[in-house]
Structure formats: structure tokens, C-alpha cells
Amino acid sequence: MPKTQTPKPKLSDAQLAILSAAAQHADHSLLPLPQSLTVKGTALDKVIATLFKRKLVEERRIVDGAPEWRRDADNRPQALFITTNGLLALGIEETDKDRRAQAACHAAQT
Numbered sequence: 001m002p003k004t005q006t007p008k009p010k011l012s013d014a015q016l017a018i019l020s021a022a023a024q025h026a027d028h029s030l031l032p033l034p035q036s037l038t039v040k041g042t043a044l045d046k047v048i049a050t051l052f053k054r055k056l057v058e059e060r061r062i063v064d065g066a067p068e069w070r071r072d073a074d075n076r077p078q079a080l081f082i083t084t085n086g087l088l089a090l091g092i093e094e095t096d097k098d099r100r101a102q103a104a105c106h107a108a109q110t
Helices: 013-024 041-053 084-089 096-109
Strands: 057-061 077-082
Touching (some): 013 084, 041 057
16 A cells, blocks of 8 residues: 655745754754845744644743743743654654664664
8 A cells, every 4th residue: 555645734935944944953943043034023923823833843941042032931031943843844754863863773783
């Protein structure tokens, strides 16, 4: 029985730019946002909200000094990160974790 592929979600140009840039960051952070991004203000908030709703990005607590998105109720810095679903939406099927495991397997075999 052939594998059925899950259709990739359609992404706007702004969503694609944001997710693509995050996928290239070592920590998968959305920040800093791409300089080429023309969406600003309320429109940018809507783009980010849609990415949250679709579970393509998530918010996580970070250390002070790292680029932050906002502060939570306890005044702790929060940042945005691409999720595994966000990577899959870009067609990236293996995460850094998968790549490290593959490299460890390869090293053990040699």
C-alpha cells in the first residue's frame, strides 16, 4: 500500500520568510525576524498569531540577553521558535535531533 503524503499547509510569503529564516538559525529562533520582511505592526501580529494557531511556532522562556518576543506575567523573557510541524511545513523532515542521532550511528559503525 503506497504511503499517503500529508499535504503541506499553504503559507503566505511572510509566513514562509519567517519560518525559512528560523529553520536556518542554529536554535530555530524566529528572532531576529528577516530584514526583508515587509509586514509590520498589527499585520505582523496576525501573521505570528496564525503561525501559533497552526502550531508552526511556539513560545518558550529564554535567558536574559537573548532576543526576546515579550515578557510573561512574571516578567520572564519569552521568544518564538519554529516547531517540528513548522519544519515539516517547509518540507524539512529531519530535525537536528535526528541528524545528531544519525551522525552518532555512523560514527559508531566506523
